[in-house]
Amino acid sequence: MNNSEEQLAPTPTSTRVVYRAALARDAADQAEVFYHAVMxxxxxxxxxxxxxxxxxxxxxxxxxxxxxxxxxxxxxxxxDGRCVGFLELDLDAxxxxxxxxxxxxxxxxxxxxxxxxxxxxxxxxxxxxxxIEASSMLHERLLRRGWENHGEQWVERSGESLKRYRLSKAxxxxxx
Numbered sequence: 001m002n003n004s005e006e007q008l009a010p011t012p013t014s015t016r017v018v019y020r021a022a023l024a025r026d027a028a029d030q031a032e033v034f035y036h037a038v039m040x041x042x043x044x045x046x047x048x049x050x051x052x053x054x055x056x057x058x059x060x061x062x063x064x065x066x067x068x069x070x071x072x073x074x075x076x077x078x079x080d081g082r083c084v085g086f087l088e089l090d091l092d093a094x095x096x097x098x099x100x101x102x103x104x105x106x107x108x109x110x111x112x113x114x115x116x117x118x119x120x121x122x123x124x125x126x127x128x129x130x131x132i133e134a135s136s137m138l139h140e141r142l143l144r145r146g147w148e149n150h151g152e153q154w155v156e157r158s159g160e161s162l163k164r165y166r167l168s169k170a171x172x173x174x175x176x
Contacts, residue, residue, distance in 0.1 A: 016079050016080065017077050017078070017079050017084070017110060017113075018077070018078045018079075019075060019076070019077050019078075019113060019114065019117055020075070020076060020078070021073070021074065021075060021076075022069050022074035022075065022076045022083075022086060023069075024066045024069065026065075026069075026074075026076050026078075026083045026086075027062035027063065027064075027065035027066035027068075027069065028061075028062030028065070029062075029076075029082055029083035029084075030062070030065040030068075030074075030076070030083055030086050030100075031058075031059070031060050031061060031062055031064070031065050032060075033083055033084065033085060033086060033100050033101070033102050034055075034058060034060075034065075034098070034100050035055055035060050036102060036103055037100040037101060037102065037103055037106075038051050038054050038055045038100075039051050039052075039055055040103040041100075041101070041103035041106055041137065042054070042135060042136075042137050044137070045135065045136040045137045046135075046136070046162065049160055050157075050160045050162055052158070052160075053157040053158035053159065053160035053162070054157050054160075054162060056157070056158050057157045057158070068088060071088075072088035072089055072090055072097055073088070073089040073090075073091050073121065074086060074087070074088050074089070075087045075089065075114050075117050075118060075121075076114075077101070077110045077113065077114060079105070084101065084102045084105050084110065085099075085100060085101035085102060085105065085110040085111060085114060086098070086099075086100060086114070087099045087111075087114040087115065087117075087118055089118045089121065089122070091121065091122065091125050091127075093131075094122055094125075094127040094129055094130055094131060095130070095131045095132065096115070096118055096130060096131070096132040099111055099114060099115070099132070099138065111138075111141070112145070115145075118130070119169075119171055122171055123171050123173055127171060128170065128171055129168055129169065129170055129171060130168065130169050130171055131166070131167070131168045132147075132166075132167050132168075133153065133155075133164050133165070133166055133167075134164060134165050134167055135162075135164055135165075136163055136164070136165070139164070139165040139167065142167050142169075143167075145169075146169060147167040147168065147169045148167060148168050148169065149165055149166075149167055150165075150166040150167065150168060151165070151166055152164070152165050152166075153165070153166060
């Protein structure tokens, strides 16, 4: 899938949220979603120092996120025309690189729907498994959705050690 205007199927539970491939104009919103998801959304799982180090790992500039759109297949969720969640996918490697949702919208199925779309794209590419390195917050949710835990890792960001988990999931085609 390329970064076109192609619309992905909207979730039936929310008529205001639309899922589609990211466009360059979404990059500034992606930067804000990332920053706020880390600084506010992860507050119960990471210290302020850890969240600051994590947030500094990627620039809070749209141009940096536009470059990432060229590196990864990027799916976004929009609400009223603004990006409120996104997922970066490395199709060749069968890896989800990032998944972030605006903190006040977390728990409403936006991340789950982005994952469903990513899994479909991977299946279309002939992949039978998907991998992710997930934060402590995302780790818990993915385990409830049938992902397998392959252990914890520690990654260094700006002098802070952050815990994350290596997870994978078998992909199965579902008849519709």
